[in-house]
Amino acid sequence: MTTADENGKPEFDAIIVGAGFAGMYLLHRMRGMGFKVRVVEAATGVGGTWYWNRYPGARCDVESMQYSYQFSPELQAEWSWTERYAAQPEILTYANHVADRFDLRRDIDFDTRVKSAVYDETAKHWTITSEDGRSYTGRYCVMATGCLSSPNTPRFEGLEDFKGAVYHTGTWPHEKVDFTGKTVAIIGTGSSAIQSTPVIASEAKQLYLFQRTPHWVIPARNRPLDPEQQADWKQHYSERRAAAKANFSGIFANYNKQKAAEAAPDECRAEYQRRWDQGGLAFMGAFSDLLIDDDANKTAREFVTEKVRGMLKDKSLADKLIPDYLIGCKRLVIDTGYYETFNKPNVELVDISNSPIERITETGLRASGREFEVDAIVMATGFDAMTGALTRMDIRGRDGGSLKEKWSEGPRTYLGLMSHGFPNLFTITGPGSPSVFTNMLPTIEQHVEWVSDCIAYMRDHQRQSIEPSRDAEDAWVVHNEEVSGNTLKPACGSWYVGANIPGKPRVFLPYFGGFPAYIEKCNEVVAKGYEGFSLN
Ligand code: N01
Numbered sequence: 001m002t003t004a005d006e007n008g009k010p011e012f013d014a015i016i017v018g019a020g021f022a023g024m025y026l027l028h029r030m031r032g033m034g035f036k037v038r039v040v041e042a043a044t045g046v047g048g049t050w051y052w053n054r055y056p057g058a059r060c061d062v063e064s065m066q067y068s069y070q071f072s073p074e075l076q077a078e079w080s081w082t083e084r085y086a087a088q089p090e091i092l093t094y095a096n097h098v099a100d101r102f103d104l105r106r107d108i109d110f111d112t113r114v115k116s117a118v119y120d121e122t123a124k125h126w127t128i129t130s131e132d133g134r135s136y137t138g139r140y141c142v143m144a145t146g147c148l149s150s151p152n153t154p155r156f157e158g159l160e161d162f163k164g165a166v167y168h169t170g171t172w173p174h175e176k177v178d179f180t181g182k183t184v185a186i187i188g189t190g191s192s193a194i195q196s197t198p199v200i201a202s203e204a205k206q207l208y209l210f211q212r213t214p215h216w217v218i219p220a221r222n223r224p225l226d227p228e229q230q231a232d233w234k235q236h237y238s239e240r241r242a243a244a245k246a247n248f249s250g251i252f253a254n255y256n257k258q259k260a261a262e263a264a265p266d267e268c269r270a271e272y273q274r275r276w277d278q279g280g281l282a283f284m285g286a287f288s289d290l291l292i293d294d295d296a297n298k299t300a301r302e303f304v305t306e307k308v309r310g311m312l313k314d315k316s317l318a319d320k321l322i323p324d325y326l327i328g329c330k331r332l333v334i335d336t337g338y339y340e341t342f343n344k345p346n347v348e349l350v351d352i353s354n355s356p357i358e359r360i361t362e363t364g365l366r367a368s369g370r371e372f373e374v375d376a377i378v379m380a381t382g383f384d385a386m387t388g389a390l391t392r393m394d395i396r397g398r399d400g401g402s403l404k405e406k407w408s409e410g411p412r413t414y415l416g417l418m419s420h421g422f423p424n425l426f427t428i429t430g431p432g433s434p435s436v437f438t439n440m441l442p443t444i445e446q447h448v449e450w451v452s453d454c455i456a457y458m459r460d461h462q463r464q465s466i467e468p469s470r471d472a473e474d475a476w477v478v479h480n481e482e483v484s485g486n487t488l489k490p491a492c493g494s495w496y497v498g499a500n501i502p503g504k505p506r507v508f509l510p511y512f513g514g515f516p517a518y519i520e521k522c523n524e525v526v527a528k529g530y531e532g533f534s535l536n
Helices: 021-032 073-078 088-101 191-203 227-235 237-245 265-278 281-285 294-311 315-321 440-460 470-485 515-527
Strands: 012-017 037-040 114-120 125-130 135-143 165-168 183-187 206-211 217-219 333-335 347-351 364-367 370-373 376-379 394-396 425-427 466-468 533-535
Touching (some): 012 021, 012 440, 021 088, 021 440, 037 135, 183 191, 191 333, 206 364, 217 294, 237 440, 237 515, 265 281, 265 294, 294 315, 440 515, 466 470
Parallel strands (some): 012 037, 114 394, 135 425, 183 206, 183 376, 217 333
Antiparallel strands (some): 114 125, 125 135, 466 533
16 A cells, blocks of 8 residues: 555655654745655664663763754753763653754654565656555655664574573663562673673672673763753854864864874873873874874873773772774773773673683573573674664565675775765765764764655655665775775774674774765765765
8 A cells, every 4th residue: 555646646745754854944944844754663763872871870971061052052052961872761851852943853753663665667756664564655765774773682592491581771661670689690791781880789689790891991981961061062053063074083082183093102191191080982082093003102192091990999800801903993882880890790701712602591690601590591693784774674675686695795885975876865873984983963863854855855856766876885885995095904803894694794893984074975965065975
């Protein structure tokens, strides 16, 4: 069943999949441009990532004064944050406030998980079908499905036999999970585990943390935001937001242009110490060559190693908790009390680097030749990043071509916005865009504005379909490989290269050329009449 009229005209100008920060702003902007838009969302509410990731300790690692929309000066002026880094409930409250303030819910269908999206080449429209059989037609389809939204649950043998509770950090229950008096296993030691471990450890009788690979961790130094700081930010928002966009990460922070390789050892140390004391992701901005030169990177590793050793009572644990790979290669994690948690008597690190979890049993886990009896298992095992949310839907473009098949050797996009063979299908923060290397909110806004302006251009020029050329796409894919290949970033087994998902092709997924270069390229493409795209 399709919802197009008898002349084949689609019911909507655009169908947006996802009501996270991307889908919400796109709906608001396109509605304001006079388009008829419908959003379909799998969850029962708005907020995307912040709707699903309700695990204990969930908190953003970008400062709250920057992790917010800037498209509405009024919204920006009226909203107040309570902490330097907002916790998940506060960000979700913000998302709901935005939905109410701009009356977004009337154009969103919740509890609607998309199963397929099929392009009709003759009618030049997309038909989106939900798992419960509802269909929508739209001239355009925009996938605002997020970068880290398809949870990865490894297929541990025996998982279905386990009699206790199993949770995934990315699909956490809405009601409070009380671990008081319980024995808990957490599997994984990425951001989600590092945030939840101290909180779960404070409740549980016993916590086992199963670590395959340690992460580099820097203190967050979260604190309440005082009114003066907030007022100062609000007063200087426009210049700070502009300055942020001129930074590689889209974050307003101090990035040192000096190279560690050219700094004296005590100068290096002082710079790291300053940033360690400040806390946060800006630690990696200490020197400009940390992700380019292994020797430079080593200076940062040595500094952090010494700090971690100093925090642990059991010095033998340090060898297990300190990574043996480049700092910043996997996503840097910022923490609140992670290492200190290992000083508690009820917490044990289980090193599974050489002997993986053998199986889940009725009563717990078997690993490293030991049986662990537990009441609950927390999968902090991450996501099928950047492509998973897209390839789990059956997306069919021209001639019935499948996106999943096209991307079987790795995703291919032009600017991370569109893929050849899939006219009128856009992705917000898709693979090949800066996305996860930036502050997601300004990156989302830039994409939303580019896509909605493009659709308005199509309307104003009486065009009905847009698609990138194969040549433009190939050139962008090659450019992506070159840019990341000139750095140390692809050197370790991170989710940036799909290494966390068995069988996923090893391709560097996000664009590592920086936000300013990316914005410039997107603007240039438009200025040259949508160079690299064919408009019909
Ligand atoms: O997931 P991850 P995450 N057996 O992929 C382990 C963002 N985020 O949810 O490293 C045993 O980082 C896996 O081990 P290994 C942020 O961008 C942000 O924590 O693959 N272990 C790893 O330790 C982040 O990077 C915030 O060897 C297995 C862990 O599970 C991204 O989301 C908060 C395994 C997964 O770590 C993802 O973070 C949270 C197996 N079979 C998330 N499979 C903030 O803003 C996987 N693992 C602060």
